[in-house]
Amino acid sequence: MYKTLSLAAAALFAFAPAAMLTAAPEPIVVTKTVRTNPTLYFQGVPGDGELTRQMRSFLGACGWFDLSGDPKAEYVLSGRRESGRAVFTLTTGGAPAGSWGIPLTGNSRRMAQQMVDAIIQNTFKELKVKGFCSTKIAFCAETASGVKNIYACDIDGGNVEQITNYNALCVEPCWFPDGKAIGYSKYNRTGIDVIETRLNPKRSRVLTAFRGINTGAAISPDGRNLTVILSPDHKVDLYVMPIGGRTPRRLTNSIAVEASPCWSPDGREIAFVSDETGVPKINIISADGRNRRVLKSVGSDAVTPDWSGDGKIVYATRVEGVYTIAVYDLKTGENTRITQEPGVWESPAWAADNRQVVCKRSDGRRSALYVIDSWTGKTRLLVSTPYNLSMPAWSRAGSR
Template sequence: MLKIRSFFSGTLVLFSCLFASPHHLTAAESGEYIAIRKEGASKIALVLDRPDAKGRKESEWAGNIDAVIHEGLDFTNYFSVIAPPLNVKEIVDKETVRVNFSALNSVGAEVYAGGRVFEKSGKVTLDMEVFESAGGKSLLKKSYTGRKDELRSIGHAFCADLVELLTGKKSVFGSKIVFVSNKTGFKEIYECDFDGYGLEQLTNSKSITLTPALSPDGKYLAYTDFTAGRPSLYIRNLSDRKTSFVSKNGISIDPGWRGGSEVATTLSYEGDQEIYLVRPDGTVSRRVTNSKGIDVSPTFSPDGSKMAFVSSRNGLPQIFIQDIQSGEVKRLTFSGRYNTQPSWSPSGDKIAYTTWEKNGEINIFVINADGSSLRQLTRNAQENEAPSWSPDGEMIVFSSNRQGAKKLYVMSASGENQRRLLQVDGEQMQPFWSVFR
């Protein structure tokens, strides 16, 4: 029974891009999640019913939120959304609606989600309830509230809860992608939502800015800036917009965060191009690499204990892994003569990287952190570069010129479902998929 007026009283107020904590889920409160989808399994068969609404204004909100939820769930590639059967709901009285589970089972649905939209205290409120179709068990019952201009955030908050409930994993909802674009005639850094919406320009150097990287806590943006006539590392506090830079001679390029308190970058002030750790205020903490040849493109394991990077110490660029505490270095890649742009997965078990192949193509590969199970993700699509993992480790964003100019694309971690991310003038490149902020 879906009691229209008996949703639990805890109401989440959404502010801008803040999302609900997953621990507010009904199932999560008891330490459970519904593992309907396991890795390698087929998509979850979901009947997603448009939220009920009374009145023209509320009906318009419901339609907008319904579209946001559909688009968001489609982006995750977790779900096969089935149209609701005509008899999916039976009105018992003014306060009660009965879900027809027999109708759901007849169309092969595993999960049903529905609810209503209404105005309360000048805010938009979305009440949603999720059922397991086979047994009719209520899996989630929750309210989401926000301003009238926050319909997208309201819909995505529900999507985030639904994905975590059914998969046991954090989702991409609320995450950001930073990247470089020359849409203004200069290479500047931009930010957008995980699905390409909400485009915002972050730098206005009217010069060249490259290699953006957000700190894990989303507080700092590190990037390379050529305003001074040479590449220099800049670190911007995104809350107060204050910017620091590394005041060392020579170059400072290609940042990669180690936690939220240190960023690794390549510096040349001591002669050779080596990787150093730098504090957010721009001061150097310590030197990490020490070898002949160029060392660039640092990326860290989730616990910060190991660093993958590119080095020419053996000739052409290859990817190496260094233990931060002991300093021990091991070569990771042996297949491919020119391997660059490593990106460590959030789960810590895989590293994606770029290979420049003999036929002129640039392709993206994934390898286990121990050097096993090499897998090619892109092929026959010209130049594919700069892979970056989604925060849940389920997708990879990258740049490609497969349709002419460089644009951003996303694909599953297995290389499937490759598609264009956003429609923006000019070229887009060097994407970095951030944690939630």
């Protein structure tokens, strides 16, 4: 008899609880890192308190510098207003390390994002770090019982914007590669559809509305295809289809339940979760349905994977009955647990710098969004509200 998933169960779709799992957990690999951030002293922009404030916010949020109050820090950044421009100069050990100018547009927040991106890319150019201060984080907020809507914020947790406004469950947000649209699953009276909402101007369309469930959509890096979980024959399997197309192509076909797909950076492979082995594990399959394999993971299960641009998969895993966050390096085959703080950590997603990870953390009362530095294990609160927040997704491109 095929494994089925009712719509009610799909609304809270999760794999079996720890008490039902039979496989023994594998040892956790914790890799200690010696990486540390350089210190940076920011002198501010005389006569422009708002630009100074926004620069401090994004210099802190980017995670690539440790802000210092010591003028003898490794880097010193100064700013000034000059002939309708804001000019910033970076020095290290008294020697010039870069200088940038930007027109004074009146949008201090946008100016700070652009300037901090330029500083990151110049300072860490040997690491080929992408500027990501203009990217966005989408997430779900449960504003009432049975009601979740999609919101988005900047990387410092500011500029929160409501994206959807339905009296329904809107979950599993995913970004289009251009950062200008969000896909998500919307629960209706008769089923679950995948919707796309363009951000500016706001307009929406249905991407999939097949019989049964339509969940877990992920957009390919070229923006042409989506992978989605469908159940047209009461089996919950992985499909891929062109965006705007009507004929999905089946990639899996078994009694197992599949969930949470994500694309490789080159669009050739898809990682997803399957309980085919009896417990949820991360699988990788070619976009044409061949070469399926199971990844080695830590903990009793492995769920909600996300694939970085440099070949790492971050995922949530259950350790001693509590979810935590781990990273699998596809190049080395090593697993690293990146959270050590208490709480339940779930739904991780990479930033475009391949270093920062946003996730949901629950403390037993409510859930908020946090950012984890995968190099150092440091965490910072991103967004906390009276509502439960969940399922964050980090865009790879700016939305403006």
